[in-house]
Amino acid sequence: MRILVVEDEPKTADYLNKGLSESGYTVALALNGFDGQHLIQEEEFDLIILDVMVPGLDGWQLLQIIRRTSQVPVLFLTARDAVDDRVKGLELGADDYLVKPFSFAELLARVRTLLRRAPARESSVFEVADLQLDLLRRRVSRNGDRISLTNKEFALLHLLMSREGEVLSRTYIASQVWQMNFDSDTNVVDVAIRRLRAKVDDPYPTKLIQTVRGMGYVLETPA
Amino acid sequence: MSLWPRSLSLRLALLFALVSTLVLGSIGFYLYQSLYREIAWRDDQALQGRLERMHALLDDSASIAALRERPQLYGNMLGNRQSLLWILDTDGQALIEINPAGLAIPTLPPAEHLRFARLDGQTPARLAWVQVRQGERSVTLIAGKLLAERNQMLAAYRLKLGMALAAGALLAFALGGLISQRGLRPVRHLAARAARIDAQHLYLRLDDRYPVSELHALSQALNQMLARLEDGFAQLSRFSEDLAHEMRTPLSNLMGQTQQTLRHPRTRDEYESLLVSNLEEYERLARMIDSMLFLARTEQPKASLNAESLPLSELVEQLSEYFEGVAEDRGLQLINQATHEVCADRDLLRRALANLIANALRYADDSSPILISSHDRDAGIEIRVHNQGPAIAAEHLPRLFERFYRCDPARAESGDCGGLGLAIVRSIMQLHGGRADVSSDAQGTCFTLWLPRR
The missing domain is CATH 3.40.50.2300 (Response regulator)
Incomplete structure (x- = not known):
């Protein structure tokens, strides 16, 4: 390119x-x-x-x-x-x-x-490593275990999985998940990520949600 | 309009001159007309008298022939060269003629009674005539007066009147000019005093004890304007100072940390954490500039507003979801009791409310509720954000919405919008024609936003 x-x-x-x-x-x-x-x-x-x-x-x-x-x-x-x-x-x-x-x-x-000439992959099921997200059934599971998420946690995970491997800034996440189009100077995104990690990553040996210092967050299988 | 002079006293003088010309002109015209009528009436009386005397003379004399022989009888009577006299027989032949101007014998319609006419032509004259019986025959008596002398006199009078009028107008112009110069002296004084007030001397005020009531009102209005300007100016310079100070802190962090790190070789991790720490400071600066720009834009009088009807409960619900995690971390509960609809710009109102809720989350006691509610108030809607927490001292309350104002100057948290969050709230409310207030006591702190109903 x-x-x-x-x-x-x-x-x-x-x-x-x-x-x-x-x-x-x-x-x-x-x-x-x-x-x-x-x-x-x-x-x-x-x-x-x-x-x-x-x-x-x-x-x-x-x-x-x-x-x-x-x-x-x-x-x-x-x-x-x-x-x-x-x-x-x-x-x-x-x-x-x-x-x-x-x-x-x-x-x-x-x-x-x-x-991205073609529109984003409009699939309804996302899979990264052993983590699965089913958009239509609003269901998330990892390693076969059902994980229950709140609406916003689900939206956040969906955003991270649909942009797998891309570093997403806090501002971008806030605007996509909560429609907050201004810098609200709070650690809302960090807290939301931490709570999501507690459910999705903490119980499992492989951590999928990575912090990129100074940049934001990315969801990917660690190298 | 370009002919109209720019000087106010010149204008007034011209108006004075114009008015006095009109008044004097009308009086002069009236006087002239009265004089003219008076003279004409007297002349006619004289002509009539002459005809009557002539008639009496004719009755006394035996015949016209006798009369003709003694011309000095009536010649003396006529007395001057302005007078005319004819006695005509029925054929129009002049029996007696006194005619120094050499006029042709006028042809006049017969008149049983006295008649007057004006004879126009090269030598204008006023004539009076009557037919009388003399014995068995009828004669026409004509008396006249040449108008030349009278016209001359009237012309001289007109000239004098005109000159008096011109002199009066000039005098009025000069006096008017003097008077307005004197009368406008306080205005010049006011201007001179106002000219001395510049940015360095905004504390100066105009003398507002003018004896002239118009100027009193003017100087009072100007003084009020000056007070507002001084206020705004003071706020602006305090703001610039604050701004410089606020930027200095992150910049000195950046410089200090970077210099300190560069003094010795460091590990890769140390360099990396320096860069990340720098990045945080950069972001703080960027946020501050963003907020400043936002404030500058909303405070412009012509800032655009995209107002629509918004259900508050939905808006607060969205914000509650947004802050959910942060609240739960501290055991705080966001309670949405907002029910009304307001007319406002969605993004701006959301931003204002987000700032208030973030503020409440920051200062609320642990495990306490934060209540967001709406109420009808003063032909508008009031939105309240209440949190339990330590009371804010009364002296801070009025200044809380000022930019960079902090209750505790030493405590500058990186998270609190650099002290601009509440200033943004206030300017958003002002843009909507509403207001933002705060009250605080031992029960907690309550921020209120009031929006007018549209």
């Missing part, structure tokens, strides 16, 4: 490059709008990450140029969290946006969502 990053701030460009490369993507970097335009016209990309404020052609102009010829997914980054900016970006044909400062886990999650 090839990703083009158009970003003039060297540190941001550098860590986006490193982080995305480490996550298995091929990254091309443009430090200004004209280089970005050149690369877009010369090469094929699966996703473009666009900073709005770049020298030369700005992000909006670049977005218009892209949309004239292609429907490649575009994620734009902006430091100005003004409603007008967001609306403008989405109207010009961007697929998603992130406001700086953003967490890298959040960025990766958005990138994965945009690159």
Whole structure:
């Protein structure tokens, strides 16, 4: 998967490059709008990450140029969290946006969502190691034992299992499970994870829910 | 409108001049008309008298012929060169003619009784005539007066009137200007005083003991505005100071920890935990900036509000689920007794309530209930969040909703929104036209949100 990053701030460009490369993507970097335009016209990309404020052609102009010829997914980054900016970006044909400062886990999650051409696996039964979740019967079992969960615990486990192997940030989890779209500055997510672990992981030797320090949580079979 | 002068005293002077021109003009016109009528009436009286005397003279004299021989009789009587006199026989032949201006004999309709007419032309004149019987024949007596002299006099009078009018208007303009200059002196004084007040001197006030009632009201209103400005300004500078202070703490943690770690080689784990600790501080800073931006945006007068009808019980239920785990950890019970519907922005009201509930969870006594209820109050709905816990001292209560205000300055918890949580609650309520209040006693602390009914 090839990703083009158009970003003039060297540190941001550098860590986006490193982080995305480490996550298995091929990254091309443009430090200004004209280089970005050149690369877009010369090469094929699966996703473009666009900073709005770049020298030369700005992000909006670049977005218009892209949309004239292609429907490649575009994620734009902006430091100005003004409603007008967001609306403008989405109207010009961007697929998603992130406001700086953003967490890298959040960025990766958005990138994965945009690159996932087919809709997420809409299966109703999820299985990771010996843990099973049946969406239709609202049933969870591990190693053959039934585990009873509250509604929100079930929703949380469903989210983690359907995104197996992806690190999910606390903000993202809060917005998906409780529709809390703001940082509530509480440890609600940590407490919920701890309570879920107590039921799902603690009685068993293999721990599936992992904490990624500083990033969030991921559910996967430990290596 | 561009011709209208910008100076108020000039405007007033012009208005003075305009008004006095109108008044003086009307009076002058009236006087002129009276004079004109008076003169015309006197002239007519004189003409009539002359005709009567002529008639008497004719009756006394034996014949017109005798009269013609003694012209000085009536010549003296006429006395000046402005007068005209004809005595005509039935054929229109002049028997006697005194006509210094050399006018043609006027043709006049017959008149049994005295008649007047005005003769227009090169030499305008006023004529009076009557037919009288003289013996067995009838003659027409015509007396007249040339109008030249009278017109000349009236013209001179008009000129004088006009000049007096112009002089009056000029005088009114000058005096009006002087008076308004004097009258507006307190305004200039007020302006000079107001000009001295800038950001550094916001404590200065305008003299509000003006003897002029209009200015008194004005200076009072300005003083009230200044008081509000001073208040806002003080709050703003305190806020900037607080902000700098709040950012300094995480920054000094970051710098100190990083420098301390870099002094010696460390293990991989130590580096990793440094980075994680740094990340926590970064997140704290990011959250603070987010909250600041949120506050700045909701405090804009034109901030947009997506108001809809919201059932409170559902909203509180959602929040109770969200905080369920945290509450249970401390044995706290969230009790939802909210029943009303309110008209509000869903996300904003949820955020306000979430902040209040998080606050209640933080300060509630262990194993106590937290009660969320709704009530009808003052043409609106009041939402109460009550928790049992130590009372908040009365002096803190009014300032609790200020940004960065903490009852205990030394206690800054990383979890409490950097002291902005309650400020956000208040500005959300203000945006909705409502208010946020708090009361506290030994029974516990109760935060109330009041929303007007739409």
